[in-house]
Amino acid sequence: xxLSEVLQQLTEGAGxxxxxxxxxxxxxxxxSKYGKTYTDRLGNLICExxxxxxxFLLSAHMDRVGMIVTYITDExxxxxxxxxxxxxxxxxxxxxxxxxxxxxxxVVISTPPHLQGADTKRKALxxxxxxxxxxxxxxxxxELVALGDRVTVDSAFLSLAGDRFACHAFDDRAGVAxxxxxxxxxxERENSRKITVAFTTRxxxxxxxxxxxxxxxxxxxxxxxxxxFAKTPDSKAEECGxxxxxxxxxxxxxxxxxxxxxxxxxxxxxxxxxxxxIMSGMTGTDADSMTCAADGLVSSLISIPLRYMHTGVxxxxxxxxxxxxxxxxxxxxxxxxxxx
Numbered sequence: 001x002x003l004s005e006v007l008q009q010l011t012e013g014a015g016x017x018x019x020x021x022x023x024x025x026x027x028x029x030x031x032s033k034y035g036k037t038y039t040d041r042l043g044n045l046i047c048e049x050x051x052x053x054x055x056f057l058l059s060a061h062m063d064r065v066g067m068i069v070t071y072i073t074d075e076x077x078x079x080x081x082x083x084x085x086x087x088x089x090x091x092x093x094x095x096x097x098x099x100x101x102x103x104x105x106x107v108v109i110s111t112p113p114h115l116q117g118a119d120t121k122r123k124a125l126x127x128x129x130x131x132x133x134x135x136x137x138x139x140x141x142x143e144l145v146a147l148g149d150r151v152t153v154d155s156a157f158l159s160l161a162g163d164r165f166a167c168h169a170f171d172d173r174a175g176v177a178x179x180x181x182x183x184x185x186x187x188e189r190e191n192s193r194k195i196t197v198a199f200t201t202r203x204x205x206x207x208x209x210x211x212x213x214x215x216x217x218x219x220x221x222x223x224x225x226x227x228x229f230a231k232t233p234d235s236k237a238e239e240c241g242x243x244x245x246x247x248x249x250x251x252x253x254x255x256x257x258x259x260x261x262x263x264x265x266x267x268x269x270x271x272x273x274x275x276x277x278i279m280s281g282m283t284g285t286d287a288d289s290m291t292c293a294a295d296g297l298v299s300s301l302i303s304i305p306l307r308y309m310h311t312g313v314x315x316x317x318x319x320x321x322x323x324x325x326x327x328x329x330x331x332x333x334x335x336x337x338x339x340x
Contacts, residue, residue: 001184003177003318006030007165008157010173014099016066016150017084017205023062027176027199034183034197043201044213049183051194056332057219057297058182058195059210060175060226061203061286064168065310067127067151069098076141078106078132080151084204087310089124094312095154096132100145105154106134155312163318164243170314172203174304174321175225181325186332193332203286210286214293221259221336222297223328224287228277230305230315241305244317246273247324250301254282254291259300259337266330272323277303298337302327 015023065084
């Protein structure tokens with residue numbers, strides 16, 4: 001598997017929360033070779049791999065943050081608001097795509113510094129204050145754009161030095177890629193365990209997709225994959241992982257202690273680099289709601305370090321994705337916490 005190529009393909013779908021169908025089609029091309037694949041009522045992409053024992057549920061969300069069109073002005077500008085929690089500080093003068101009847105390019109307006117008053121200088125633009133210029137009259141804009149259409153910030157897939165890449169939507173397409181990488185390892189090693197994969201919708205707007213996917217599965221054990229904060233010069237070391245130092249194994253009162261410890265032991269045994277992510281309460285991921293579905297799941301969380309979350313220049317290390325996939329595969333091959 002050319003993981004960098006897969007990752008690039010995964011980021012090309014828009015897939016803003018609540019409108020993930022296009023992204024699901026891209027992912028399905030990779031996922032369908034592993035088992036029976038279908039989409040449920042909430043748009044979750046599900047794949048069932050036959051095998052023995054109580055099934056594992058592997059999950060990562062496929063939606064991304066973006067914006068939603070709320071109004072079209074009489075001058076033809078689009079007013080928008082958050083769809084997910086986009087970093088407002090990055091909005092001014094961004095190039096965007098409006099996913100309307102046809103894809104339209106636009107720019108977020110920016111007041112020149114010469115015209116700014118004392119009260120607006122150095123002020124971040126709130127998303128609901130932003131206007132998007134698509135170059136059309138109000139009449140033509142209203143013909144092509146519907147209220148509720150999604151908007152994404154344009155961002156090229158950039159190869160940085162070493163094994164690092166920058167793009168939008170690595171939260172959580174990096175998690176999707178790590179699961180696909182794990183499935184490839186498991187196929188090569190002739191895994192016999194039953195697995196259900198759920199690539200979920202609407203995580204960035206509350207996680208309703210994950211709750212349904214978990215409830216509908218007959219799994220007894222969950223491994224959730226998401227991203228978490230990687231250290232940058234302006235962040236606190238104790239709140240972050242380190243890019244390139246391996247997957248972050250979650251330790252939290254909302255997760256299963258034995259499962260988290262087994263992940264750590266396997267990482268040591270198999271020489272997979274890892275870090276610990278300590279959380280004092282809920283994890284802030286789909287794992288929180290999925291754990292409590294039906295009669296409950298034994299749950300663990302693995303996070304991939306990521307810089308500049310919820311921007312168009314999220315940065316990941318490819319080795320972290322590979323090592324996350326390797327750790328998932330080793331955990332399943334070991335029987336996990338339930339079937340061991």
